[in-house]
Amino acid sequence: MTATEQVQAANTPGAPSHKRDKRRAIRPAVYIVKKLLALVLTLFVASVAVFFSRFLVPGDPARFLLRGRSPKPEALEEITRQFGLDKPAWEQYLNWLGGILHGDWGRSLTYRQDVSDVLLGRLPTTLQLVALAAVFITVLGLFAGIVASLNKGFSDRFILITLTAAGAVPPFVAAIALVALFSVGLGWFPSFGSGDGGWDRIWHLTLPALALGITYIAMVARVTRSSMNEQLLREHVEVATSRGLTRGSVVARHVLRNALGPILTVSGVLVAGLLVSSAIIERTFGLSGIGQLLVQSIDRLDFGVVQAIVMVVVAAFVLVNTVVDLVQPLIDPRIAAGTESR
Structure with missing residues (x-):
């Protein structure tokens, strides 16, 4: 088919109809992809909000973990290092999120178990x-x-x-x-x-x-x-x-x-x-x-x-x-x- 014939075929009444049918066929897939992307984005934003909300609580997080007790400085330093509280906030978040994705939500301080x-x-x-x-x-x-x-x-x-x-x-x-x-x-x-x-x-x-x-x-x-x-x-x-x-x-x-x-x-x-x-x-x-x-x-x-x-x-x-x-x-x-x- 020559280039002229291809142009004429594209201009026939059936061509736009075919394109409309194709767009109509992919609309459900596009709709599903949009919803799934919105789901992932919402969960990501929620994870950021949930994790960083603990930094809104005044005081040293390590002391909260000790629940009011007054430990020695070296013990407090050990707890800070053990729970990764000495790392930057963004690194703590990435470690926490990575743990969640692998099924590790950390340990409960009250129940002494995962x-x-x-x-x-x-x-x-x-x-x-x-x-x-x-x-x-x-x-x-x-x-x-x-x-x-x-x-x-x-x-x-x-x-x-x-x-x-x-x-x-x-x-x-x-x-x-x-x-x-x-x-x-x-x-x-x-x-x-x-x-x-x-x-x-x-x-x-x-x-x-x-x-x-x-x-x-x-x-x-x-x-x-x-x-x-x-x-x-x-x-x-x-x-x-x-x-x-x-x-x-x-x-x-x-x-x-x-x-x-x-x-x-x-x-x-x-x-x-x-x-x-x-x-x-x-x-x-x-x-x-x-x-x-x-x-x-x-x-x-x-x-x-x-x-x-x-x-x-x-x-x-x-x-x-x-x-x-x-x-x-x-x-x-x-x-x-x-x-x-x-």
Whole structure:
């Protein structure tokens, strides 16, 4: 093919269409790469903030490690050298970050063992609590929001009032009320401990999970109701209804699916934030999780454990929200296309 023929082929109507198809095909990949790069950058910035925050505490870090004792100068110098406190701050950070990437979080001064071992002993309880609370938040929040949206009048107003009241209840107040009613009053659920595993673990964690998620259930329900109401007024829903489709089919295929974007976003943020809120619930119900461990470590100035827990919480928060961002284009492909076009 001559150069003239190549130019003519490039100017044919099919060429721009082919280029548009190619750009459209790579948009999802570009969207995913952007989100993953944002994830890595966020975790890096968080690690810098978490590590250097300890330098904001006034005083000699070595003396904090000794927890108020007055050692001899040579002993203090030995501790400073042992923990690398005599090195520049940036070198300390790189050593700390390198250790984390290799699974070495340092040693706990309180428990006299590796920080990773301390966390692994507490993390399963917190993850199970958060997972059960997330199920309650998603299922009950979606159900209440859908029912309120599809049943105008008394049902809608009753659910709204109930959700508003529930959303104003602090977790520790909800915990006390749930224990008084379902544990002390009715005797249906235990009020202390995390059980022995399996269904016994779920049974013990039911009240803590409800107390942890009750405020968030109300938030998800309100967002679901608002998003559903917005979609019910769209033209395509009216067209689907006029074609004789059943109400359930219209709601499932044309209303709920298009309403899931904001619901997923809010649910992801709320579920990721459960780790932060778990400390109060764990203390109330006597659960040995990382929330209670964080409070104890701050009180005892165990910086290694505090830094590790904060990084775990931040990583979980960012990961959950990244997963939500990556799932949304599967529901609505226009999200990835819109991101690429901006």
